Amino acid sequence: MVLTEQELNLSNAVTVSQAGLRAIEAGSREIDLSSLQNVDSSAVAVMLSWxxxxxxxxxxxxxxxxxxxxxxxxxxxxxxxxxxxxxxxSAERH
Incomplete structure (x- = not known):
């Protein structure tokens, strides 16, 4: 799964978490977080959930x-x- 959001924080954590859980259910074994530019501790909680x-x-x-x-x-x-x-x-970053 490639995360497309640029932010992962309290305001979108539930939505992003649910998308990741669906991707894992569908068989995804890797989550690409390279699009993230701004995060807070909610991002860690989402990763823990996944x-x-x-x-x-x-x-x-x-x-x-x-x-x-x-x-x-x-x-x-x-x-x-x-x-x-x-x-x-860094050359592989978008």
């Missing part, structure tokens, strides 16, 4: 294109080991 949903279905889930600001929040909460984040080079 990860738990995938785990409940015994599926691996990877995140690509995780912006530095979101990586910082993940580190702040000590969740680096909970997510499988695939690094991308």
């Amino acid at each position: 990860q738990r949903h995938a785990q409940a279905q015994q599926r691996a889930l990877s995140f690509t294109g995780v912006p530095a600001s979101l990586q910082s929040l993940i580190a702040l909460y000590g969740l680096q080991d909970f997510f499988h984040m695939v690094p991308i080079s």
